[in-house]
Amino acid sequence: MKMTKTELSYARPVNWDELEALQQEFPGQIMYLAGGDYHPRAKEKVSVLIDLQELELDQVEFTEDAIILGGLTNLQQLGDALESADLLEAISIEAGINLRNSLSLTNYVKSSNGRSSVQICLNAMETKYRLSGEEDFQSHSTTLKAKLVHDFVEDIRIPSPNSLAFASVGRSPKDQPVVAVAASRRSDDRIHVACGGSELMWAEFDLYPGNDDGETTIRDLYKDVNDKWSGADYRQEVAAVLLSRCLQKLIQDTKTKEES
Amino acid sequence: MNLYLLINDRTYETECQPTESLLEVLRRLGLLSLKSGGCVRGECGACTVLMDGEPVNACMFLAVQAQGHTLETLEQIGQNPEQGWKKTEGFDPIQKAFIESGSVQCGYCTPAMILAARALLRQNPNPTEAEVREALSGVLCRCTAYVKPVQAVLKAAADIQKSGLVLTEDETNLLAYEPEMVDVQAIPETETIGKSEVKVDAAKLAQGKPAFTADMQIPGTLIAKVLRSPYAHAKILSIDTSKAKALPGVAAVMTWEDLPRVVYSTAGQSDPIPGPLDMFSLDNKVRFVGDRVAFVAAETAEIAEKALSVIDVTYEPLPVIVDPRDAIKDGAIRIHDEEEYVNFADSDPEINLAARIRIDIGDVEKGFAEADAVFEQEYVVPKVQQAHIEPHVALTYWDEDDRLVIRTSTQVPFHVRRQMAPVLGLPVKRIRVIKPRIGGGFGNKQEVLIEDVAAHLTIATGRPVLYEMSREEEFIASRARHPMRIRMKTGVNFDGTMTANQMTALSDTGAYGCHALTVTGNTGQKSMGLYVGDGEYRKHPNIRFYADIVYTNTSPAGAYRGYGVPQGYWPLDRHLDNIARFLDLDPIEFRLKNAIRPGEYQPFSTAWNEGREPVPEVIHTVGLEQAVAAGRKAIGWDEKYGNKDWHMVPGKPHLRRGIGIATVMQGTAIPNLDMGGASIKINDDGSFNLLVGATDLGTGSDTILGQIAAETLGVNLEDIIVTSSDTDMTPFDVGAYASSTTYISGTAVLKAAKEVADKIKERATQLFKAKGEDVDPVNVVLKDRHAISPSGSKISMAKIALDSLHWRNQEQIMATASYVSPNSPPPFAAQFATVLVDIETGQVTVEELIMAVDSGVIINPIAASGQIEGGVAQALGYGVSEEMRYDENGQPRERDLVDYHIFRADEMPKISSIFVQTYEETGPYGAKAVAEIPLDGAAPAIGNAVMDACGANVLENPLTPERIWEALKRNVESNHDG
Secondary structure (H helix, E strand, C coil), X not given: CEEECCCCEEEECCCHHHHHHHHHHCCCCEEEECCECCCCCCCCCCCEEEECCCCCCCCEEECCCEEEEECCCEHHHHHHHHXXXXXXXXXXXXXXXXXXXXXEHHHHHHHCCCCCHHHHHHHHCCCEEEECXXXXXXXXXXXXXXXXXXXXXXXXXXXXXXXXXXXXXXXXXXXXXXXXXXXXXXXXXXXXXXXXXCCCCCEEEEECCCCCCCHHHHHHHCCCCCCCCCCHHHHHHHHHHHHXXXXXXXXXXXXXXXXX | CEEEEEECCEEEEEECCCCCEHHHHHHHCCCCCCCCCCCCCCCCCCCEXXXXXXXXXXXXXXXXXXXXXXXXXXXXXXXXXXXXCECCCCCCHHHXXXXXXXXXXXXXXXXXXXXXXXXXXXXXXXCCHHHHHHHCCCCCCCCCCCHHHHHHHHHXXXXXXXXXXXXXXXXXXXXXXXXXXXXXXXXXXXXXXXCCCXXXXXXXXXXXXXCEHHHCCCCCCEEEXXXXXXXXXXXXXXXXXXXXXXXXXXXXXXXXXXXCCCCECCECCCCCCCCCECECCCCCEECCCCCEEEEEEECCHHHHHHHHHCCEEEEEECCCCCCHHHXXXXXXXXXXXXXXXXXXXXXXHHHCEEEEEEEEECCHXXXXXXXXXXXXXXXXXXXXXXXXXXXXXXXXXXXXXXXXXXXXXXXXXXXHHHHHHHHXXXXXXXXXXXXXXXXXXXXXXXXXXXXXXXXXXXXXXXXXXXXXXXXXXXXXHCCECCCEEEEEEEEECCCCCEEEXXXXXXXXEECCCCCHHHHHHHHXXXXXXXXXXXXXXXXXXXXXXXXXXXXXXXXXXXXXXXXXXXXXXXXXXXXXXXXXXXXXXXXHHHHHHHECCCCCECHXXXXXXXXXXXXXXXXXXXXXXXXXXXXXXXXXXXXXXXXXXXXXXXXXXXXXXXEEEEEEECCCCCCCCCEEEEEEEECCCCCEEEEECCCCCCCCHHHHHHHHHHHHHCCCHHHEEEEECECCCCCCECCCCCCCHHXXXXXXXXXXXXXXXXXXXXXXXXXXXXXXXXXXXXXXXXXXXXXXXXXXXXXXXXXXXXXXXXXXXXXXXXXXXXXXXXXXXXXXXXXXXXXXXXXXXXXXXXXXXXXXXXXXXXXXXXXXXXXXXXXXXHXXXXXXXXXXXXCCXXXXXXXXXXXXXXXXXXXXXXXXXXXXXXXXXXXXXXXXXXXXXXXXXXXXXXXXXXXXXXXXXXXXXXXXXXXXXXXXXXXXXXXXXX
């Protein structure tokens, strides 16, 4: 490990033991450099910047039941790993190519909001996150995001199957959406739906085979979603349309797979 | 700490703070091809660097994170092939393609684009157009609409591959750089005029040379920051700066109490400013969120920001006016109550009125009474931002003669000097303003917006000061297009004859009245002036334009390319299209039937002249009909309009296609006011220095003016060394606005060049005589760098130069000329659009935009088409995605380029231009203006196309999905109502 001592120290641990030593030496005074970030400025009360890039957190692992991405993988790697046209579209809406190459997933998750199309897709795929030093994976939540201000994601687990349908509406083809819906068929044949389009809106629900088409549920979710970008009436109507399109697409994808 | 960076195959060792961004450190190391867009969050991509071969944003990494990685910047790539005795490998194929294709406009994003292209072609030497667009998607460009950069990358790929590259037909067509040209009348043969010469600044910009304001690095320079108001309207009761001043590294903190109270206007316009004087460098009252409260200068940006955070301000909040309709209500709070306020014309701060316009031409009421039908409707146009990628930036310092140098990214260097002098307490003669290259301005840099900040701090500290606005400041505290509510009332006979036309506008100037009168004047003049009616009405048009321009507690509006005219065409053209539909008239024939024709007066010239005496002006060249014909053919209007099958999308019942047109007119300079000067002198080798005050803000005006000089002097463009925009070195020019440079400054160049040419011919005559050939100077022709006698004898320009400078009767062959025009010959255009509308969600996708333009003779077709494409792209944003809004407390919704979405390379519709050439006798070599007209037509053409697609009559732009959806819902409800 190289450690440079100035008013603010910089360290780049090359293994987890070194990281742990630093964490013990500087409790509560650490800012992690976890790849590219928005506004990469050190906050006050930080004594050391710990650069995580040597800890092999930029790897992608394919297991039988999941794809596991290190927290320092970026949006481009996410798209390459999943090879889903709808996810690629969501990534493309989220970011031009420079940003995809620059922004790490841990920093993306930290800064994402309800208008973040990739986060909506990740939520639909029931993606789980394991923070540094923790055993368990957890779902996306405001608690997780709050923790990420001082922590980082070690692993991101996207369970298989990762079939995905995504649909959104914005002012231009690559604009941040005002309504966005993603749906993913899970291994138990359930369809998990995530939706957004408003900065503070995170919503997810399940649809079961043979049950309702989710229209009432999704309309209900948007019934009070008025913000500076759009009104609830519009969102309710359009979210129902987008959900219907996503479900159609999943059905079509299943048919295509079965035929092939 | 010590930092080792591997950059361009070389290891750099440098001291740095761990918190410094990679962008900051690379620029400090002199790698100035990386530019800052002021965002620090990867929005614009101007700071692109290749890290391990992949394009990333240098603002998103700390420099320490780059240690151990391979970095590449543009400095590594290519060299100017001409370096004296030194042999070089010349430009990289990508650079060469960018230079030759006209991809370099302002050039601020060019290094980033070239790097992104380099990364692509390494991985994929044979990319498709879509792959090129994807590769450029991380770099925002506001000038080019990405048309030519995409061409350039495909061309570079072809050049690198030489063989084996398989292109689709569309991609092959893409490689044709030259736009389509249609001659309406005979255009005289010329040598340089009409040729797509490479821009004179393209090579340096494609190499990322340090050509911009912030690229000049003076040791000891302080960084300035501005504390801005969180309140939309408040009195400042007290400011405690003691903590800020006590911070180590802070050199100065200034509040309103530290500065003389000099009222001025930030509008960069000729004297007298045609608007109220209502602004101070710093004041004891704030009038919008983002208004200035204090200035800080410190050793670093970080210290300056820290200082801002510890300035303690006590505000007394006041009632806020956000909606302009509230500004004129009885009892509305007065926004400008300062006693120093200086009125202009009808401005009246007591009723929040910044300006008022009342124009009556003919008898409008009589025209309405005579009409078969009268149509009334209200339309709304939004506030939008120029969004130039280079933020406002100024560097000020005292020179060795104790004169204040202001190096600034401005469109109006001479106005900056004149207008800043009283504010700074300096005489004009002790100020020198230098305009380097500008990374886009689009009118926002016609504002004398930030020069005073840096200059006050230089005066206070005696040190150089750099002030660069952040992206957020650009959104909340620079200028924008005036939003307006516009009511149209139009009388029409059933045969399509327009009998009277009335536009009433309520225009929102925001907190200050800069450009309030003149922008809104243009709204009526350039749009309503296009339609005079037909038959007897054509001889005596009935037109009314009334406008109130009011103050609100929002960020000030100002100049934005198009200067009020796009605001006029949204309501006017949408209104005419709706009338045509209602009366079942052919929308094209209806427009042309009533449009102005050659030999007729511009009706507004008889009644309005920006607060000065009107000067009636006859329009001589109108290529509108031919533009309509050319565009109609190119878009396939006759196959699509009214064709039900074309409007449907097989297999997608929720989609509808639509086609629309808008016809538009702009102006060319402000007659009897705009003035430009030019000076030309010969050098020993027969080359010439051309000195112009005109300001090239990426438009290519330096090149155009060089071409005019080269044509007149019979030399090549490369023989003309163009120096522009330095108040000490170049003649006066009003600057780059009002589409005036080619026409006004170009005529000044033409006059000076003619005078120089006459002197050259005189001297050539003497040289011919010495060789025994008697020649009348008027019969000497200057061509191919020679003076040529009627017999065909030639004397080289170099020989003439040596003769004049060294051999006999020595003199410096030179001339200076200036020009002010009594005319403002309008360019005309037909804008066509096709769209795809999702009738279930309201989402509109613009598929194609074609603009056919009469801009007179096109001096440089590639440069001109670049202007059209870039302008149309901005207008596309005005049509569908761009809008600045405020909440009830005056808090702005848009503060970055994420929320304020401008189109990326990978979502652009197909955009193309056609030039319909008329010969405008009053213009240099027949030219009229190009730069602003592309802003006028796209939004209404898209609006009309949406109407055509699905019957959604959207009256407010941009055409957001929700607005279209609501319009569709209204249709359903009205159908239900019967």
